[in-house]
Amino acid sequence: MQIGRVVGTVTSTLKDEKLEGLKLHVVEFTTPNGTPSGGMVVAVDSVGVGVGELVLTAAGSSARLTHITEGKPVDTVIMAIIDIITVNGENTYIKNPSEQE
8 A cells, every 4th residue: 555645637538448437546655744755656536535635545456456446457546535644653644633633
């Protein structure tokens, strides 16, 4: 699994029929505090994310294990929207800090 931030979308009018109806996003890999760490990937959205959100992705054969991606030609899937990341007992990322007070 990899942490990343959704930084864009991909629109494709002509694609394999197994990809019809799937939303595609550009995900930039990040550290646990949300700082870019290098590298980007196009991922299928299985949870309804928006641009700017920190997400958890799965790649390879694991990407084809969600309900939406099963049996489809997918290499990376967005499978969770991250709310909080805690490392060594400290929160390194909080999606909505005002809700955590």
